[in-house]
Structures are given as C-alpha cells and as structure tokens.
Amino acid sequence: MNERQFKKAARHLHTLAERWKDESEYEDFDDYKKSMIRALPKEATNVEMKQRPFEVSFDLPDRNRTTLRVVREGVQELMIVPAKKKKKREK
Numbered sequence: 001m002n003e004r005q006f007k008k009a010a011r012h013l014h015t016l017a018e019r020w021k022d023e024s025e026y027e028d029f030d031d032y033k034k035s036m037i038r039a040l041p042k043e044a045t046n047v048e049m050k051q052r053p054f055e056v057s058f059d060l061p062d063r064n065r066t067t068l069r070v071v072r073e074g075v076q077e078l079m080i081v082p083a084k085k086k087k088k089r090e091k
Contacts, residue, residue: 001060005041009056010068010075012039017054017070024051 001009016032033049036056040047044058055069067078
C-alpha cells in the first residue's frame, strides 16, 4: 500500500466514521463495509470492519495484516504480524 492509497483509504474511513455517528440508528453497517472495500487497493483480501473502535482490517500480498483505525487525531495505521505456528513436538 503506497502513500497515495493509504491517504485515500484513511480519508474514506474517516468520512464513514463521521457519517456512522449520525446515521447508525437507521443505516446498515454492511453498506459501510462495501463502500470501504471500494476505497482499498484491489489486492486487499479478508476485509473486516468493526464499529467500536471504528476500523478496517485487511491483508495485502506484500504486507502483514493491516488495520486502519479512526482515533481522535485522525486515522491510525497498525501493522499486525501473524502469529508464528508452533512446531509439533516429536515423540
């Protein structure tokens, strides 16, 4: 995800969060997820969105799991490194 893609996704997520504050009583959150998917890079997979905290998580081929979270100052990017699989002990 390059800087331009990040800024586009961050702006869109922030806009959605602001709308959700006003429209959560009568809007379907799945519509927000569909809108967010369109703002992410085409290669994004396993997209998940949460309302609290308002965030989107996704996988990209060249990166670990990434989460964009709306915080008071704007949007925060978190990199989540997948847990290493435990090796089976031989008997």
